Amino acid sequence: MFRGLGAPIARQLEGVELVAPDVVYDDTYKLDLGGRVARMRATGRAHSRGDQVVTVPDAGVLFTGDLVEAGQFSIFPWFPPHDTDVSVVRWIEVMRRLIATDPNVVVPGHGDISGPRLLVDVRDYLESLRDETWVRRDSAMPRETIAAEVTALMIERHPEWAGQDWIGKGVGRFCAEHP
Secondary structure, rough: OOOOOOHHHHHHHOOOOOOOOOOOOOEEEEEEEOEEEEEEEEOOOOOOOOOOEEEEHOEEEEEEEEEOEEEEEEOOOEEEEOOOOOOOHHHHHHHHHHHHOOOOEOOOEEEEOOHHHHHHHHHHHHHHHHHHHHHHHHOOHHHHHHHHHHHHHHHHHOOEOOOOOOHHHHHHHHHOOOO
């Protein structure tokens, strides 16, 4: 799929061979790292079909992958026809569950290591993006107008965040997804 996203990416992937995993799990997996345990847990479809988080319970650390980004708008992987697994409605549910775990340290997929407030910030952003998109979608406004208005509003609310191009993809997903 990534090779099909353009020549520069395809060149970077020349010679790359995918390796099949030698350990798979459905829900959770406990990995002993020689005195420290890491727990892997599938979250269900949200940012992607294969989302999972990793916790280090004795240290109170949560690794979120791309479910959480620090200092930037959430990445919506939406590259039809290949990468279409994102579920923004489920993503919000996953964020609520992660907040309830109350970690001490959050390691996002992108950005600086943070505390549990980062989880709340991402959930709040996703809920705001949903609410602003759905109120416009339900008024039969054209998708391009919705995207432009919501993008401007999100940038106004978070002017310091990077990744503004992802806002429109999020609007598109919320327009297409129903609760």
